[in-house]
Amino acid sequence: MAAESKGPVSYFPSIEERYGRPIAAWLELIEGSGVxxxxxxxxxxxxxxxxxxxxxxxxxxxxxxxxxxxxxxx
Structure with a gap:
């Protein structure tokens, strides 16, 4: 990830670190949520x-x- 990332992408490293799942896994969960x-x-x-x-x-x-x-x- 580029150091100058902005928007949602700038949160992704901390999401992966804090919740222990890669972003791809979160996006799959969202996709399959039915919500x-x-x-x-x-x-x-x-x-x-x-x-x-x-x-x-x-x-x-x-x-x-x-x-x-x-x-x-x-």
Whole structure:
């Protein structure tokens, strides 16, 4: 990941470190959740997986806007 990363991608290293899963695994969980809509997905990640609001928001923003943010590679 480039040092100047902005937006949701800038949260990804801390998400992986804090919650112990790679970003790809979080994105797969979101995809298979059956939940739609930004707020509903953020609430789901917080309730079901214990993520903080900022981390859940970053994952959902990245998931719902493919191509807007740079690809993430750890």
């Amino acid at each position: 739609s809509g930004h707020k509903a997905l953020v609430d789901w990640l917080k309730a079901e997986h214990g993520l903080g609001h900022g981390h859940a928001n970053a994952l959902v923003a990245y998931h719902l806007n493919p191509g807007k943010w740079p690809a993430y590679t750890a």
